Amino acid sequence: MNNYLGILTGGGDCPGLNAVIRAVVRRAQDDRIPVLGIYSGWQGLIDGNVAPLTRHSVAGIQYRGGTILGTSRINPLASDDMLKKIQDNWRRFGLSRLIVVGGNGTLSCAMRMWRDHGYAIVGVPKTIDNDIPGTDYTFGFDTAVSIATEAIDRLHTTAEALHRVMVVEVMGRHSGWIAAYAGIAGAADLILVPERPFRMSEICNMLSKRKQLGRPFSIVVVAEDAKPHPEEDFLTREQRDRVFHENRLGGIGHLVAGQIEELTQLEARVSVLGYIQRGGSPTAYDRVLATRLGVYAVELILREEFGMMAAVQGLRMASVPLEEIADKYRPLDDDIYNTARTFFG
Amino acid sequence: MNNYLGILTGGGDCPGLNAVIRAVVRRAQDDRIPVLGIYSGWQGLIDGNVAPLTRHSVAGIQYRGGTILGTSRINPLASDDMLKKIQDNWRRFGLSRLIVVGGNGTLSCAMRMWRDHGYAIVGVPKTIDNDIPGTDYTFGFDTAVSIATEAIDRLHTTAEALHRVMVVEVMGRHSGWIAAYAGIAGAADLILVPERPFRMSEICNMLSKRKQLGRPFSIVVVAEDAKPHPEEDFLTREQRDRVFHENRLGGIGHLVAGQIEELTQLEARVSVLGYIQRGGSPTAYDRVLATRLGVYAVELILREEFGMMAAVQGLRMASVPLEEIADKYRPLDDDIYNTARTFFG
Amino acid sequence: MNNYLGILTGGGDCPGLNAVIRAVVRRAQDDRIPVLGIYSGWQGLIDGNVAPLTRHSVAGIQYRGGTILGTSRINPLASDDMLKKIQDNWRRFGLSRLIVVGGNGTLSCAMRMWRDHGYAIVGVPKTIDNDIPGTDYTFGFDTAVSIATEAIDRLHTTAEALHRVMVVEVMGRHSGWIAAYAGIAGAADLILVPERPFRMSEICNMLSKRKQLGRPFSIVVVAEDAKPHPEEDFLTREQRDRVFHENRLGGIGHLVAGQIEELTQLEARVSVLGYIQRGGSPTAYDRVLATRLGVYAVELILREEFGMMAAVQGLRMASVPLEEIADKYRPLDDDIYNTARTFFG
């Protein structure tokens, strides 16, 4: 009987995952707890695709993007068969406790696995979108904002040299956190976020006014989920369906730029930053946050605070019931948006 | 009579333009030659939009993207009216010599202004695409390659974590220089360049084989002007028109990824790097190259080698007749392509 | 009577100062408050070296290091003459309120100017050292940590390739914040901070043990103010005087490396990161924090909360009485240190 602490990473790629894994292994080692790595998220628990993690296997991984454990988007609650296999493997591999690192979906699932099926689970929040409630920040967010900001810095010079409107589409499912932070840091002239449906007439008026005032260039940052006001009618039925129902990466930026060119005399270009925002080496900030969350998650395990999520609140680490955050998204903070708006126009 | 040395920058944005401008002003100063900055490319010469450049006005600009002189794409040879205005302003502002910094189009125009209209002009090659003949490298290219490489590094982790094919569309009008260099530096598994029309069947076979060999992820770098072999028939007539006749930024990457998903069992995602490759602070390499070209252009002016273009060949600066390079593009070097191909598959 | 809002920056260089200045000007503009820039810290108020700041004068400065206002370390409370000149200039230039951006010294001075001399002042904390009480973080800190982390990443490869101990001396007067964060992010094997006097015997034992366990390389991060335990006797009298009384940049790292070579069989090299940690473009995080502090400082001015310092606590902005933080330093948080210690050895 090995009494293993398991760890799995679920959902999309996010800079900092490896720093969490390393921190969990090193902190567990201090209390002589063996750690079992579970590959490809819940799938590894279903398939029995696991291997012990040692200090050696996590050496030097904190600065690398991706996750040495791999990931998947499978939902183990979707079938009794998967649940049965997990139950079997849990015993077979001597697991007694589990740390689940994931986004809204994975953590909601972790909550149910704990609450409904009794697994001793602690969660660690993971999303570049920063929209998980209960924690000030999630790792990956600072890296995404940094990459988007560097891109906006670069686009500024082209916008100014060629007198163009550069529309920069950044990531942000459901929320405008990345758009707002990168827009503030990159000195955007306008930021469109899902929390505030936009009106093309206002956008075009603002851009035209800038031109009249001698600023014939502009940077417009658009979150991928930004949406026009429901009363806006510039969209075709097909576009409307796509914008409001699907989440096609790259859609909204092109629509906004197209409308700007149609409704003003300005030349507009689009830059869809896409996946470069979620891969690669994490920033120092994200490495520290990920490391602290990993260390703290093991401490929650040691204190048997199961069903909780590790979080950061101010300078302090904190624990939050998974039930409170499951299936919820945190919209962009009003204060942040208002700060951003100070610089519009 | 001021006997001014004029300088103008034409064409698109390119990191290093400001370093050239600074170098021209500082080197001219050594020989007490006053420099006149001409704004918005040839347009400034047409409109008389000029101002003297001093050491003070170029201090600290070498690391900034864009061009303090602005740029435009106007062709002064297109009308006698413009030529007349240039002639008038040339005298009015006491110009006697001119340094023209630009890409293929601007330099071809400079050649004609010198050959057919007698202006004492020296050219400086400028393009991120590295496709101007007569010089080993052009400034802006190293910056574009660096940005694209950093993006590919980041996409690698997502490709590996999620078992995806990441199609990365990079810049490169006419030529595959950026694609080949960034693909080599970023360890791409396949690189598509305009010089070698591609066949979807070969691409898909290669990617499928990689999967069978335990590499279910791949990075495919595609130059924006890469084209399928004329016999390929996967394109609709509309797509074909677009690919072969227009140069729509962002087109080919999506087409390739779509075909990969259709013809294999692999998930493919696209990242169109776009304008971030041509803006912002130049790399150290590009700053040195741009500075050397600026200094050398003034030396050509002093030696009255008009109608020549400053160039770098190995460690040496060299001059090349504008007539030899006008209206020509340099395709990707075969050696470089063959080096890249060593790593395909 | 202009009713100007003044702004000055005091103390050393710190990435983010220009973002604060821009934010103050833009936010004040919303309430039609004219802003007067005061050059070279308090010196500008003494000399009357001031100029109005407009939207135009702060355009595009948020990403640049340094401060467009310049700075100095003068203490206006040191003489009645200086105080008199400030009083005169305050009236002469129509100042009615003042935002003071500075570190412990400048803010303590600001507190006295408000409390003892009645000036309507709001403070903004500024230090790369993160040791001002009352706020979770100060801008400049994240940039310093990022630069130090990147340096440590680079030193890792040399340490591993050549089997060396690399001693990295980072900034941190009085406190170990930078050392701890950069050490965690950079996976240091040991971190020496002022808050925990070190013993050479423990350090050497740890490094020797690492070697025995097959890790003949190590990264030791040392804060510039780290000090040996008072009972340690490896220092000569002259060294002791220097370490305990002066604050010579570059001293302690060399001493520690020298001792390691003397007491173990290991080769040690030193890297003193120095001033590169406090200059240049701020990170996205620091730009956002600096911008929020600047906006919030104007809001405190509007609410007439004079004698207060703008701060960030969790996701929220907050105000803290300058009297509470004046003349105080905040040591490195115990939790952070303990997290760092998890990875020692």
Next chain:
Amino acid sequence: MNNYLGILTGGGDCPGLNAVIRAVVRRAQDDRIPVLGIYSGWQGLIDGNVAPLTRHSVAGIQYRGGTILGTSRINPLASDDMLKKIQDNWRRFGLSRLIVVGGNGTLSCAMRMWRDHGYAIVGVPKTIDNDIPGTDYTFGFDTAVSIATEAIDRLHTTAEALHRVMVVEVMGRHSGWIAAYAGIAGAADLILVPERPFRMSEICNMLSKRKQLGRPFSIVVVAEDAKPHPEEDFLTREQRDRVFHENRLGGIGHLVAGQIEELTQLEARVSVLGYIQRGGSPTAYDRVLATRLGVYAVELILREEFGMMAAVQGLRMASVPLEEIADKYRPLDDDIYNTARTFFG
């Protein structure tokens, strides 16, 4: 009989070594030549510390600093015993050809091993100092220049904000290549290189004149091996011995700054960049160069051009006899120095 192609890396750390190793393995694979990695430079050949390198073992290493083979500074020609062991191991492990990646010392040794002992060797030049004759550039140089340039950019803001002279000591044993390139890219006001002994009086005059002209800040880049003119007498005997006989990292920058403070009214600060210049991820340029050299070295092996060194000349790869470059250093090019000097003062 395996007919292995061996590869070893000797001398100090240099960004790009892993890219060479990967390229050698991948190119050799195309001709079905098995590659044997030799660990710790020549030491591995003496000790028989070797292992086959496969495509798998070199996957994804091209962007990592250091060398997966390790390195050492041992000279196998120093004893017959070592030569005998190498001879034995060469047969024992089925080696028939060897690629040696190293700097001046390692390549000179490789030349003798080929010429005097008959080993079928091809050399690949490796040094951040760019001072190996016969090749335009060496990999590692661009990375070192980039890091130094970024540091100088950061120091500029502190120099300007606080009116200081910042003395930046960069690497460069024997030669001023790094100093000149980084100084040009970073807009240094003065660059001191070993090829041109300096006089303190000239330096101080220049800095004082800058101050009089309203530029009270300056950036002075100093190569670690820069030396005062032999007639200069500011050095104590002890300092003179150190500067002219030893090569103590960090010496000359402090001496120059000390003299500036003593002889002018200016405040001077020193930043010794040190080892951060030679570690970590290579730039895109260095990855491409290292990859091309690795591929080309295998082609030289296939063509049996032993005793040659792979080189880059302009856009082309070339081969140079090791005998021509052994025991020689290439000083900084005069043209480059003259370009740099245009910006002095």
